[in-house]
Amino acid sequence: MKVNVTDYQKILNQIQSELSEVKVTGKVASYIPELAKVPADKFGMHLYNLEGESFCFGDSDARFSTQSISKVLSLALAMKTIGGDLWKRVGVEPSGAKFNSLSLLEDNFGIPRNPFINAGALVVADVLVSNFSNPKAAFLTFLHELTGDDTIAYDEVVAASEKSEGYRNFALANYLKSFGNMENDVEEVLDFYFHQCSIAMSCKELAQAFIVFANQGKLLHSDRQFLTGQQVKRINALMLTCGFYDEAGEFSFEVGLPGKSGVGGGIVAVHPNHYAVAVWSPPLNPKGNSELGMAALERLTTLTGYSIF
Amino acid sequence: MKVNVTDYQKILNQIQSELSEVKVTGKVASYIPELAKVPADKFGMHLYNLEGESFCFGDSDARFSTQSISKVLSLALAMKTIGGDLWKRVGVEPSGAKFNSLSLLEDNFGIPRNPFINAGALVVADVLVSNFSNPKAAFLTFLHELTGDDTIAYDEVVAASEKSEGYRNFALANYLKSFGNMENDVEEVLDFYFHQCSIAMSCKELAQAFIVFANQGKLLHSDRQFLTGQQVKRINALMLTCGFYDEAGEFSFEVGLPGKSGVGGGIVAVHPNHYAVAVWSPPLNPKGNSELGMAALERLTTLTGYSIF
Amino acid sequence: MKVNVTDYQKILNQIQSELSEVKVTGKVASYIPELAKVPADKFGMHLYNLEGESFCFGDSDARFSTQSISKVLSLALAMKTIGGDLWKRVGVEPSGAKFNSLSLLEDNFGIPRNPFINAGALVVADVLVSNFSNPKAAFLTFLHELTGDDTIAYDEVVAASEKSEGYRNFALANYLKSFGNMENDVEEVLDFYFHQCSIAMSCKELAQAFIVFANQGKLLHSDRQFLTGQQVKRINALMLTCGFYDEAGEFSFEVGLPGKSGVGGGIVAVHPNHYAVAVWSPPLNPKGNSELGMAALERLTTLTGYSIF
Amino acid sequence: MKVNVTDYQKILNQIQSELSEVKVTGKVASYIPELAKVPADKFGMHLYNLEGESFCFGDSDARFSTQSISKVLSLALAMKTIGGDLWKRVGVEPSGAKFNSLSLLEDNFGIPRNPFINAGALVVADVLVSNFSNPKAAFLTFLHELTGDDTIAYDEVVAASEKSEGYRNFALANYLKSFGNMENDVEEVLDFYFHQCSIAMSCKELAQAFIVFANQGKLLHSDRQFLTGQQVKRINALMLTCGFYDEAGEFSFEVGLPGKSGVGGGIVAVHPNHYAVAVWSPPLNPKGNSELGMAALERLTTLTGYSIF
Incomplete structure (x- = not known):
């Protein structure tokens, strides 16, 4: 260089x-x-x-x-938290499809192709909800440590708005649940996910x-x-x-x-x-x-x- | 003959x-x-x-x-109720796929291939919820008139059980909603749908x-x-x-x-x-x-x- | 009536x-x-x-x-000739796809969904080529018996023209061959098929x-x-x-x-x-x-x- | 480092x-x-x-x-020869599918997803056939210059064997031709392609x-x-x-x-x-x-x- x-x-x-x-x-x-x-x-x-x-x-x-940039940061926290076990629940291959596609899940028994399509990011969110008693607080703490800046925060208006229109993500989360690849309540995982994306x-x-x-x-x-x-x-x-x-x-x-x-x-x-x-x-x-x-x-x-x- | x-x-x-x-x-x-x-x-x-x-x-x-046999009867009630307008929201073609597939919706802008795959039956259910103040009562009345037998009833245990495991149908309904092809609340439509199937x-x-x-x-x-x-x-x-x-x-x-x-x-x-x-x-x-x-x-x-x- | x-x-x-x-x-x-x-x-x-x-x-x-109307007649001749064995090589389900689609073959190990999509009609043509020393003559004889009219004939100009532009059918036939679902030479089967369609x-x-x-x-x-x-x-x-x-x-x-x-x-x-x-x-x-x-x-x-x- | x-x-x-x-x-x-x-x-x-x-x-x-390693080298020769025009005929996205899949072509009007799946490599081969009077000699010359070793050669036995079993590639080439994304005769392009892979x-x-x-x-x-x-x-x-x-x-x-x-x-x-x-x-x-x-x-x-x- x-x-x-x-x-x-x-x-x-x-x-x-x-x-x-x-x-x-x-x-x-x-x-x-x-x-x-x-x-x-x-x-x-x-x-x-x-x-x-x-x-x-x-x-x-x-x-x-x-x-969606936040998906990299939630992935980092999930890898730091549970290590390689994450890869039993989500793949590492490019999808060749749109970010919110449901069709690939169907071919793949509910294992999302990678953690950056919405389905994969929902599995990552589920991991965090399973592993932290207060996942929203834990994610903020992670961001504050990472950046050294503790003013970074959720935008509650954006999170609420995402939730009110988030039918596709509700569909994805329920679909994952139907395949047994979502441990927590759909509502709880989505609440975390919409907050994570609102950062x-x-x-x-x-x-x-x-x-x-x-x-x-x-x-x-x-x-x-x-x-x-x-x-x-x-x-x-x-x-x-x-x-x-x-x-x-x-x-x-x-x-x-x-x-x-x-x-x-x-x-x-x-x-x-x-x-x-x-x-x-x-x-x-x-x-x-x-x-x-x-x-x-x-x-x-x-x-x-x-x-x- | x-x-x-x-x-x-x-x-x-x-x-x-x-x-x-x-x-x-x-x-x-x-x-x-x-x-x-x-x-x-x-x-x-x-x-x-x-x-x-x-x-x-x-x-x-x-x-x-x-x-799923009940889907024919709910379709009949929907056709009796709103006529040919139904076909703006659901197709008439065989699907070449499983009954609870989501993938075909994706290719088709949220229009289910036909009223007998789950997605299509949910649209039919949505039509009934939109057109009757008490859709569950209306559907029973329809069945009683059709058969001349007013003992036909919902099986509440089956309906409740379907609901507790119905993630795939929750996924489908939310997916339809994301495409604008579901007028009512997902919960309300599914409550009707699970009852309809429990007959x-x-x-x-x-x-x-x-x-x-x-x-x-x-x-x-x-x-x-x-x-x-x-x-x-x-x-x-x-x-x-x-x-x-x-x-x-x-x-x-x-x-x-x-x-x-x-x-x-x-x-x-x-x-x-x-x-x-x-x-x-x-x-x-x-x-x-x-x-x-x-x-x-x-x-x-x-x-x-x-x-x- | x-x-x-x-x-x-x-x-x-x-x-x-x-x-x-x-x-x-x-x-x-x-x-x-x-x-x-x-x-x-x-x-x-x-x-x-x-x-x-x-x-x-x-x-x-x-x-x-x-x-493609001729596909019904070649199917009838194939059924008359080899009976139910035909259904080991071609399905009976609607395809939910275009007539010349290749994609469904891929999901189905080279078994066409039905005998009326092009892939299925090519398997039927292959059956006739396998079972008749002169399949073009045999098909004409079949038509003449069926109609009582022996002036029905191939249109050689149409058949030649189909062949010169028939890349999609060449693709389908080779694809079937790659799955082992075509017994004869691709060229020979297509020559019969293009003639059959030219009637x-x-x-x-x-x-x-x-x-x-x-x-x-x-x-x-x-x-x-x-x-x-x-x-x-x-x-x-x-x-x-x-x-x-x-x-x-x-x-x-x-x-x-x-x-x-x-x-x-x-x-x-x-x-x-x-x-x-x-x-x-x-x-x-x-x-x-x-x-x-x-x-x-x-x-x-x-x-x-x-x-x- | x-x-x-x-x-x-x-x-x-x-x-x-x-x-x-x-x-x-x-x-x-x-x-x-x-x-x-x-x-x-x-x-x-x-x-x-x-x-x-x-x-x-x-x-x-x-x-x-x-x-398939040879596909990188034929791609390099094609880029050296026609530059960025190549990307009008082939994409640069991962496919999320098998190397010899035909289905993605169908969704994409005959433009292969990338030059390393077989369909894409066939388009690259077609480019070389169009641009060199003797493409097999030109490719060898390119390899000899690249390596400084002029003993590198085709394995004619392998090339002939690939050709005799290459129905899937014949299917792909004809399919590309049906979409207008193959300029030369299918036989000629495949002859080059099977040789290229035999290096x-x-x-x-x-x-x-x-x-x-x-x-x-x-x-x-x-x-x-x-x-x-x-x-x-x-x-x-x-x-x-x-x-x-x-x-x-x-x-x-x-x-x-x-x-x-x-x-x-x-x-x-x-x-x-x-x-x-x-x-x-x-x-x-x-x-x-x-x-x-x-x-x-x-x-x-x-x-x-x-x-x-």
Whole structure:
């Protein structure tokens, strides 16, 4: 890696400048009012490297709804909590299908293809509900330790709104239950899940949270080994193969970094041993990933000349 | 049709005699305890013709859980109530899949393939919940008028048991709701649906209920035009193409009559302009249809030499 | 059945008159030039009853390409030749998919769902190639005996054209071969199959050919038992459940007769113990069935007041 | 990277020693006799690093049938030849299905999900047939330049045997042709494809061929820029997400390197900027990947402590 500090900021500036010219054709997620009312022109990016240096532009300090990005963090907590037993209940293969598909469960006896499709994330949520007396508190504590920032919190309005419209997730949870792959009450698991997805974080906070995946499992702010090296390797592998639903191959092909997107318009990506980066722009492409976010990260690995490949 | 009264009873006697020798390999449905404890050796058959004559053998007067057979009756009530508008919300094509499959919904924007797969029957239930202030009472009234027998009732124990294990149906109902194809609360529709399926009737009562489909829509006991000729034609057509899940073709091929099976081990079939017949034997073949019931009806059309084909 | 001679002709006249007003939106099949150049306004119908009486209108004497209608006739010859062994190699269930789908084979170890989807018809063709030294001659002889008309012949131009564009059928045949469900050379089976589909017949000739299915297997012109009653029952059952691809339920629901369509715009239907009827109008609806043909047959069973249901 | 020369050889020795104890349960591929007769106990590994150093054990110099590993090399030649136009005809997403599945094509209008499933590799083969007057010679020349070894050759016996049993590939090619996604004659494309898959190479030769993907596109033996950095990034991304059919996630998760397997029992993997490695052991696991090969590479990244993640 020959990219130095000056370069990173210059490259981010260039990305901001290039992409501010782009005519965005995507649409902001609108299935709940709380997401629909986020201004479409929000745009920010924050890169945080292993030297602890930060580079950013735009709305990088504004919090937004992390949504599916939170699935990486709940997965990390579940792996930390029950280890490899998790893989008896959820697979590690890309799905070749949409994030909320039920059909693949049917072919697979209720074992979701991976932990990042909704069905898989519900199994992860079920694991946390089984293992913590207060799973919502436990997840927040985990996030506070991970980031060193104890202001990160659930957005109760978003969580309630998700719940009121979450028929597809109720369907998935009941379907898993019918296959015996859900230990707890459907209502309880979904209450946790909707809260988990409602976590609001900024690009800066996300980059700080995900630096652990670039740092072999060590927290950067405390030098504590928070996850094992093998856990981090596996989570990164899963982000690469499964982090973007039916566009995982495209992201791997164009960007070449492990990453995870959310319908709130955020994307976070990790260059192991180098940096974590988060970008936010609400309009989504037809596959449900932030249109400008995808472009910004493609520019990042092209302009730095480095990806994991 | 050259089959006369003496022949019918002789043929039923022959069926009973032939099939009592058969070594049954199927299993009684066991997903709820109430069905599991029904004795496997129950076997009865009742044929009721347009002349009002009855022919029967065995346990033809014992009531059993009609289960999916009730879907034909709820469909008839829905068609009587809202007419052709029903077909905007549910299709008329065989599914080529199992009765509780969710996958086909996904390809079809939430429109179930036909009213006899569970998803379709839930849409029919939703129609009844929307159109009657007390749908459970309305459905009983409909059955009482249809059969002239007001002792027919819900089995509350079966209904409660279905509800406690009905995760797959909760999944289906929520899935339909996510597509906008369920107007009422999921809980309310399922409460009706589980009751509808719990209706207990004997072979004799089923034959009397289904004679309307052999009689161009007229009740036999009162000569009242209860359903239109076109409604009956369509319901018969649906029974023929979709009445046996993934074995509809086989039933049509071997038996050659419109019919409908239930996991309680009952099968009812209709020879338009001639008779209605019901048979009951709890052990089910791998496709979920009564093993002896299928055989009995195949013998019936072979021995009489008449089917609709 | 209270329909008399005068009624049939009156009803056909009414159908012609009603439907000549209809604005057809379908398109003539164009995947080979020979079908594309057939005039879209051709329209004829011929009903032939068990009394040997004929009723018709329009272009009922003009020959057209029977295409998939011929699958019923090759099936009849295969059943006559090898009996029930056929059902080890092909199923009897509706497919819930398009006529030339390959995907269902994959789920089913190379056993086509039924003999009327292309894959199933190719297995039937393979059976004929295995059992006749000159299968093309044998099939013609069968047709000549069936109809009493030895002018019926292959259209070599259509057959050659099908072959030059038949990549999907080459794919299906090779796929069957990969599963071990094709005994002969792919080229040889397809040569027979493309010829079989090229048979040209008029509505009149089709009605005369299919009257055997209304007459319990007896030829009407010679009183010879040509097929067994059980073979006829099964073929009729298959036409009803599988004769219209993904629109079989709709046809059963609207028309209520066993039938079979072809992309040449022909449809033939059978009312067992009453009549056979053929209709021809080249424009096809989106499911690939003759638009006016479907309408004409729906009018027929509605105006006569009789279907098998 | 803190792995030094001594370490690599020690690690390979340890892998050989550990895995020689393992009781292999997989089966050698047997769909053609030439593969079936390869001794099951062959086992070799060769790692080649950017310093030009080699480390190996066992049968690392014995040639075996590369089979699907060759798809990476034909893809590289196609990208070098027509650039990004290739992606109009083939996707970059993992398939979630078996390597020779036809069903996904159906959902996708004949565009294969990626270039490593058979359908995608056939499109790549078609591109080469379209762009070279003698594609077989051109592919060999490409391999000779890539490796600096002009003894690499087709195995004509294997190619002929594949052809005689290749019904599934004939089906795929005809299916692609039916969608208009195959420009040349099916026979011609398959002749090239079966030859391409028959290429015989040793672990040593494969490691030398694939070092270009670890070296940003430069040949190591001549320092010539053979592929662009972006081409290499994309090919590595595709190997990671799609290189192991329905086990790509597992390989990424356990090994954490881009790689490609073949039914001959070979696997090649690349650690960008570090090394290329090939391993060979014929018995295949149920997903069709070398059982010991998977284990050997998992041990490699675990013992070195380094993967791309």
